[in-house]
Amino acid sequence: MLSVRIGFSPLNDAALVVLAEALGFYSAEGLDVSLSREANWSNIRDKLSYGLLDAAHVLATLPLARGLWLGPAIGHIIAPMALGANGNSVVISSKLKEVFEGLGASTLLESARALRLVIQHRRAVSEGKVTLAIPFNYSPHHFVLRHWLAAGGIDPDRQVQWVVLPPSRMADHLRDGVIDGFCSGSPWPQMAELNGNGVVLFSDPAFWTLKPEKVLALRGVWAEEHPEAAVALTRALLRAGQWAMDPSHADELALILSREAYVRAPLEAIQAALAPGGAGLILDPQTATFPWISHAKWFIGQFVRWGLTEGIHDFDAIARRVYRPDLWRQAAAPLGLSLPFEDEKDEGGADAPWMLPAAPDPVLMPPNTLFDGGVFRVRRA
Template identity: 35%
Template sequence: MSKTPFSLSRRQLLLAGAAVGGSYLLPGLHHAAWAAGSDAPEKTTVRVGFIPLTDCAPVVMASLKGFDKKYGITLQVSKEASWAAVRDKLTSGELDAAHVLYGMLYGLQLGVAGPQHDMANLMTLNNNGQAITLSNQLKAQNVTDAASLKKAIDAKAKGSYTFAHTFPTSTHAMWLYYWLANAGIDPFEDVRTVVVPPPQMVMNMKIGNMSGYCVGEPWNQRAISDNIGFTAVTSQQIWPDHPEKVLGTRAQWVTENPNTARALTAAVLEAARWIDASDDNRRETVKALAGRAWINTKVETLEGRMLGHYENGLGQTWQDAHAMRFFHDGSVNFPYLSDGMWFLTQMKRWGLVKTDPDYLAVTRQINRIDIYKQAASAVGNVTLPASEMRSSTFIDGKVWDGTDPAAYAASFAIKR
């Protein structure tokens, strides 16, 4: 692992800047990196959508802390009602970019999450921090984990239990399906699944519309606080340090606005680093996010899990070694090719695509490592990984490292 190098020396950059009227501004020398002359953003106002979830934090704090101004842009951050609304506004151009589900971008690229659009992933916004919540009605039946859930499901007619996730190709659908299938529960045959926007999960469970759901925070902790459910498993128990939300946009937007894409990525990357720099910064972030304009919830509902303090509603508390991360020396944010390919393997596994896509080619098209590296260079002191792939071990012991994705997709006992 090595620190991001500048391709030119400091002296060379200063000379080049002088030669073109000062258009090159060094990070650290000025608080306007990459924001002048020929490198100036094509758009100075950038509309970025978000869903009220803890992991929207880098986008929100990039605006609130002024990191956007440092890179010559102003973020107009727009609260959206559902992931479907984010999708529609993103693809229509009403939004320039968004805090978006990793799997949504890939679903749009393949035409299985709506009309086909070429998409771009500029960076990963966070790792970890989602969960599967089960209802207190199940707890009353001594269902507290996947094994006891399978026994309860087997004892009833197929489809008797309903589970919710956030979008058909969402990360939450994939975590839910993976966890159920690992317990021998077919998510398409044995249970019923429905799509519910994140802020509506708790109310729908409260009135009995579902037995469980997979969603981001604070809506799992909220179920515990409201005494209607408990955390059966966290997403980081399914895949430690998994990618979650990304900074997504249309490929055409990046083509038309490459400097703006770099500036946007740099601003959000710097915000992510700021959040992860200290618990005090995380607490400041929580206080901001709890406000009406953002998540609109109690500070205490957000703060515990933001700081890695977990309770599961079953009497267990712990400090999570893989709690939500936003930067982690840049390892969170790099758009690893293996991460994107994994979502494609699950789309194949669950029949969302009928034939194996060209896993590597599709991922190289979407994950804009080129833009990310430029942004990391602008921010400065962001470590780049030695490889565009990484290795991960899942809850079932399977290892995923991006090699032979077709065989990996076909290797699961439960699939469609």
């Protein structure tokens, strides 16, 4: 068996990575996997860079940041699959939630406008800026919060203070008044709410019903040296997704995630995040694991929008060098999954289930909408 070192962050959306170990899917694919529970995304990025990890559960933006020459420029990273969709929540202080309710803010757009009024009031009475925590600068969490703030007329660079914290520490900082809110992966937002340290304002599905969040990252050199293992690893995770989609496995899934070696969080918080109305995590290998080039381009567009890179790159080439639908198809075909005909799709604009052209059968996809009605369209010849 080939030995493979895989890093992960203790979050519910690492489910496929830990399930594949707990249920023996790695060994069934001829892989001897050792998992490494990491404290933060910088650790994972750096260990991938220096060859201390072969693969990892990472932010969907992390391999793209490498492709844009942001952060350490050592080694190429590819992403042969997504590890599901959704899974994050935004938590705010109870005091801030009371202000929103007093202003009648009941939608995401209304809450962003209400926050603008809070910011204006604080400035008028010489109070500090609203402070929001994220787990990594180049993260979907950061882009979600910026998009939401901007929709309410807030300048995320001038009117908000940003701090980077490990998700497991965010609730304590919220309780102590150091921050006003945070965005992180579950189950940490649900744990904060259960402990009375804050209130969940919204979760990923309210922002984007089928939001990309984490991917499987492979060190490029390792994937080139072990092409069959790269496909086998992807297939093991797809098999874990097939298992996770069985409703009868819901209780076992939560129990596995709560183990000391994995997420190491109270079962109640994990279950709250996985339950309907929670963080909306989707693990379906058919509808939520394809590495869409359109997802990569949307994220690259956010890097440009927020001044993190300049619009001088060949974004299509970067997206296709990093996201690898070809490897997903190789891994998925033997499992009987349908293979999408295209590598891109419109993001947003589908407020009802829709059919994705694929072989051998079309795929019934969930709704795909953004809260502000925006649509990121694929350019077709």
